[in-house]
Amino acid sequence: MQSELKVLFGRRRTWALLLALAAIPILIAVAVRLSSGVPSGRGPAFLDRITQNGLFVAFTAMLVSVPLFLPLTVGVVAGDTIAGEASMGTLRYLLVAPAGRVRLLLVKYAAALAFCVVAPLTVALAGAAIGAALFPVGPVTLLSGDVIQPPEAAVRMLLIAAYMAVSLAGLSAIGLFLSTLTVVPVGAMAATVVISVVSQIADQLPQLEWLHPWLFSHYWLGFGDMLRQPVLWDSFGSNALLQAGYIAVFGALAYARFTTKDVLS
Amino acid sequence: MGSEATGTDSTFQPHGKRRGGRNWPRWLPALAVPAVIAAAALAGTLPANAGDPLPQKTPAEVLALAAAHHAQAFSGTIEQSSDLGLPALPSTGASSDPASAGGAASVVEFLSGQHTARVYLDGATKARIQVVDRLAERDIVRRESDVWFYSSKDNSAAHLTLPAHAADLPLAAPQTQGEDPAAPTQSGSPSESMIPTPEDLARHLLEKVDASTAVTVGADVDVAGRSAYNLLLEPRSDATLVGQVAIAVDGETGMPLAVQVTARGAGTPAFRLGFTALSLEAPDDALFTFSPPPGSTVKELQVPGPGQETYGGHTPGAHQLGDPAGDGKGSEHPSVLGQGWETILRLPAAAAGAPDANSFLADPLLAQAAVVVPGGRLVSTALLNVLITDDGRVYAGMVPPDRLQAAASTAP
Numbered sequence: 001m002q003s004e005l006k007v008l009f010g011r012r013r014t015w016a017l018l019l020a021l022a023a024i025p026i027l028i029a030v031a032v033r034l035s036s037g038v039p040s041g042r043g044p045a046f047l048d049r050i051t052q053n054g055l056f057v058a059f060t061a062m063l064v065s066v067p068l069f070l071p072l073t074v075g076v077v078a079g080d081t082i083a084g085e086a087s088m089g090t091l092r093y094l095l096v097a098p099a100g101r102v103r104l105l106l107v108k109y110a111a112a113l114a115f116c117v118v119a120p121l122t123v124a125l126a127g128a129a130i131g132a133a134l135f136p137v138g139p140v141t142l143l144s145g146d147v148i149q150p151p152e153a154a155v156r157m158l159l160i161a162a163y164m165a166v167s168l169a170g171l172s173a174i175g176l177f178l179s180t181l182t183v184v185p186v187g188a189m190a191a192t193v194v195i196s197v198v199s200q201i202a203d204q205l206p207q208l209e210w211l212h213p214w215l216f217s218h219y220w221l222g223f224g225d226m227l228r229q230p231v232l233w234d235s236f237g238s239n240a241l242l243q244a245g246y247i248a249v250f251g252a253l254a255y256a257r258f259t260t261k262d263v264l265s
Numbered sequence: 266m267g268s269e270a271t272g273t274d275s276t277f278q279p280h281g282k283r284r285g286g287r288n289w290p291r292w293l294p295a296l297a298v299p300a301v302i303a304a305a306a307l308a309g310t311l312p313a314n315a316g317d318p319l320p321q322k323t324p325a326e327v328l329a330l331a332a333a334h335h336a337q338a339f340s341g342t343i344e345q346s347s348d349l350g351l352p353a354l355p356s357t358g359a360s361s362d363p364a365s366a367g368g369a370a371s372v373v374e375f376l377s378g379q380h381t382a383r384v385y386l387d388g389a390t391k392a393r394i395q396v397v398d399r400l401a402e403r404d405i406v407r408r409e410s411d412v413w414f415y416s417s418k419d420n421s422a423a424h425l426t427l428p429a430h431a432a433d434l435p436l437a438a439p440q441t442q443g444e445d446p447a448a449p450t451q452s453g454s455p456s457e458s459m460i461p462t463p464e465d466l467a468r469h470l471l472e473k474v475d476a477s478t479a480v481t482v483g484a485d486v487d488v489a490g491r492s493a494y495n496l497l498l499e500p501r502s503d504a505t506l507v508g509q510v511a512i513a514v515d516g517e518t519g520m521p522l523a524v525q526v527t528a529r530g531a532g533t534p535a536f537r538l539g540f541t542a543l544s545l546e547a548p549d550d551a552l553f554t555f556s557p558p559p560g561s562t563v564k565e566l567q568v569p570g571p572g573q574e575t576y577g578g579h580t581p582g583a584h585q586l587g588d589p590a591g592d593g594k595g596s597e598h599p600s601v602l603g604q605g606w607e608t609i610l611r612l613p614a615a616a617a618g619a620p621d622a623n624s625f626l627a628d629p630l631l632a633q634a635a636v637v638v639p640g641g642r643l644v645s646t647a648l649l650n651v652l653i654t655d656d657g658r659v660y661a662g663m664v665p666p667d668r669l670q671a672a673a674s675t676a677p
Contacts, residue, residue, distance in 0.1 A: 045400045049420070052560045063400070141558035143402040144395055145415035145422065224400035230549070232383070232397065234342070234542075245302050252294035260288040 004111045008077070014115070017073040018122045024069060025061035025127030029054075033134045045224070053138050054131025055153050059227070061127040062120065062160060066220050070119055071196035074168045077115045078175025079189030081108040082258065086183040092263050101259050105176070109251070112172040113165075120164035124157045146229040156226055163223040163236055170216040170246030171196055177254040180261065213238075216246050319492055319516040324480040327494045327514050331471060334519035338387040341489065341543035343462060346379040347536050349646035381541075384462055385548040393552050406555035413555040414566075422557040423564040463538050467512050467521030470498065477501050477605035488513045488522040489540040505529070505606035506648050506663045513539065528647040535647040602672050609662035609672050638666065640673055 008014055032050045044063050049056040082105075085091040094104055131137070140153040148156070175192035182188050199217040202208050212218050219242065222235035322330070385393040390410075396403040404415040414423040474480060483495035493513040500507050508529035513522045523539025557563045602609040635642040641654035643666055652660040652669040660669045 045418075049560070139559070141417075141420070141560070143400070143417040145402075145404050145406075145413075145417065145555060145558055145561075147556075147558050221399060225397075228395065228397070228402060230552070248298045249295075249302065252298045256292040256295040259291045 001107050001110060004107045005114055008111045008115065009118075014077070017076060018118065021065060021069060021073060021119055021122045022126035024065050025057050025123060026130045028061055028064065029057045029127075029130040029134050032057075049141070050131065050135060052136070053140060054133070054135030055128055055137055055140055055150065055157070057131030057135070058124045058127030058157055059160070061123050062164065062223065063221075065123050066164065066223070067200060068197070070123070070164065070168060071171055071217075072193050073119055074112070074116055074172050075175055075192035075196065076189045078112045078172035079179050079187075079192045080185045081112055081176050082179040083182050083185040083188045084179075086263070087185050095263055102255065105180075105254060105258055109173070109176050109254075112176060113169060116168040116172055117161075117165040119168070120161040124161045128154070128157065142229045143224060143227045144229040148229075156231075159226045159231070160223045163226060163239070164220075166236075166240050166243055167217075167220050167223075170243040170250075173247040173250040173254070174216070177250040177257065180254050180258040214242075216242060218242070319485050319494060322482060322494060324482050324496065327482055327496050328471065328474065328480070330494070330519035331467065331496070331512070331514045331521055332519075334515075334521075337545075338547035339520075339543060339545050340383070340385045340548040341540045343382045343384055343538065344379065344541050345382070345536075345538045348533065349535050349648060385552050387547050387550070387553065391550075391553040393548075404555070406553060408553045408555075413557070415555065415557070415561075420558070420561045421564070422561045423566050424557075425566040463513075463521045463524050463540060466524045466538055467514075470510055470512060470524065474498065475605065483511070485516070486513050486523075488515075489543040491522065491543065492516050493522050500606040502606050504664055504668060506650070506665065507606055518545070526648060531647065603662070603664075607662070607664055607668070609660055609664060609669060611672070612659035612661075638670065640670055643669070 028047075029050070032047070044060055046056045046060045046063065050060060082091065085094060095101060137150055139147045139149055140156075141147055142156075171192065174195055175188065178191045178195075179185070179188040196217060199215045200220075203212055203215050203218055219235050219239035222239060225232040225235045381397045383395040383397065390407065392405070392407045394405045398418075401416075401418045403417070404413070406413045406415070410427040412425040412427060414425070415421070477500060479499045479501055481497045481499070483497045485492050486495045487493070493515050496512040496514055498510040498512070506528055507526060508531060509527045511523075511525040511527070511534075513524075514520070515522050522543065523537070525534040525539070526536040527533070528535045599610055599612045602611055634646075635644045635653070637643075638652070641652050644651040644653075645666060649661065649663055650666050650669055652666065652673055654660070654673050658673065660673050662669060662672075
């Protein structure tokens with residue numbers, strides 16, 4: 001497990017992904033800094049608050065990265081889990097060790113989950129840092145109109161990062177399963193990202209309303225509920241339940257596929 | 266890319282067959298897990314039966330139970346959904362100006378789709394309502410006579426000082442309704458102007474219980490984890506669009522927990538308003554304290570006069586069922602034709618203080634929904650028909666369109 005994490009976070013690619021995520025808040029902050037004031041009510045939510053409070057950079061960046069950037073990076077990591085080893089020809093050596101396939105699958109998924117935790121944290125921390133550097137930091141106005149002090153705002157930000165980590169867990173389970181299907185990692189990565197985009201599009205179609213609560217991306221934008229006073233936990237709970245369902249289904253599929261497949265490479 | 270994945274998947278098939286005898290048990294979890302989830306989901310949708318059946322009560326006893334109830338303090342989540350057959354509004358199209366919260370825009374907003382609000386109430390004079398939108402929120406906070414409106418979308422706040430005679434009026438106390446001269450202002454009060462509580466709505470509906478309505482008590486229902494009597498009101502008249510109104514009355518406290526209105530001949534409710542979570546403990550007092558956040562725009566509002574609440578501040582049901590008796594005098598004011606479920610509300614061409622009928626139609630949604638009929642334009646929904654005549658009069662009622670047209674042609 002430890003070695004797996006070391007491999008994941010020792011990779012230049014992982015760092016590149018995290019750097020790309022960190023670049024989002026930096027880009028937003030610099031753009032807002034250079035432009036002359038954002039008219040209120042325009043652009044993504046929270047964008048107009050940045051000039052008054054740097055901490056909103058983190059919230060805005062999170063909002064911007066949820067639809068594509070976070071699923072993209074998670075898709076890359078999760079799609080690579082098994083297929084990456086297979087394409088490098090190292091999978092069979094891993095399986096020769098007495099660890100067993102189930103254990104390997106669990107370790108790989110745990111590593112992907114670790115990335116799910118780190119990725120939103122990166123966005124939040126980079127956003128808070130660049131926001132504090134370029135803008136004044138002060139009490140944060142919540143969606144409810146209540147004002148909280150920066151330390152409590154930091155707690156809320158961590159809550160949002162946790163919410164997103166949970167949200168991405170289902171997607172990485174899908175990525176893990178797709179990764180067991182193929183020896184071409186790029187295929188699994190792309191398929192994972194495509195599925196996340198398709199899910200989000202389906203979530204927008206009113207004709208598919210009956211399907212919406214079952215889409216793993218349905219609650220992704222619900223992280224705003226962490227910014228209410230008091231915190232609205234409903235979406236966190238339903239989201240966690242939904243993601244657990246996805247983990248169970250695709251975990252079982254990945255287990256079935258991986259333990260029955262002939263490993264040739 | 267997807268084909269890549271499925272391509273390799275299909276190669277599994279022959280190989281699976283080859284050694285299927287040994288490996289098929291490994292696919293069992295993959296089959297069992299979705300089955301378990303589907304079973305759990307199905308079990309969740311089945312009407313949950315309350316553990317302890319409530320003692321049997323006659324409709325009159327349930328009515329008395331509901332009437333004797335006084336909201337003391339609670340916090341809860343209310344969900345409202347409408348399926349009136351109107352085109353769906355984009356969820357971002359909601360009016361964000363708190364000052365216009367009681368305007369036609371928000372009435373229209375609640376005619377379609379689904380909305381969630383959190384309601385906190387402590388005693389008679391402290392209340393907070395949070396209308397939960399995606400990544401946004403609209404708040405109404407009341408402490409004593411201070412009422413604050415806040416919208417996070419444009420970070421704007423508005424303040425209203427209730428007049429002294431209204432300040433001691435409970436926001437949601439049934440017993441004072443209709444007896445006080447301030448009642449018109451009262452019924453347009455903030456607690457109703459954004460989203461009414463099931464209690465507000467149930468009160469309006471229960472006021473209508475008379476000889477024209479058959480009242481029965483259905484099987485106990487489970488609302489927000491509490492078992493409740495299901496009071497069923499059925500109009501005896503055929504000349505109304507309403508098929509059935511179901512009011513869930515909490516078995517313990519008598520508090521109305523949910524209201525469902527089903528159109529005549531329809532299987533599913535056209536309008537539903539009910540608690541999804543409810544706690545009868547007093548909410549944190551800090552919730553009722555509000556000061557405009559830094560950087561927000563603050564507006565001072567005047568208390569709306571009784572004439573101004575005619576259109577604003579009522580949901581589709583309440584708007585029509587609202588107690589208009591006090592306004593029904595003189596041709597300058599809206600008048601009421603018919604009685605009971607066949608009531609038709611009539612607004613004269615230029616009602617004082619009321620929004621112009623044409624400005625009502627200027628709303629893109631309603632303009633789209635309105636159809637031209639002989640004598641005017643008709644906005645037709647499952648529960649409510651609104652006829653706007655060519656000369657600007659408005660007829661609204663939970664009745665079939667031809668009744669409205671007949672009323673329009675015979676009325677002066």
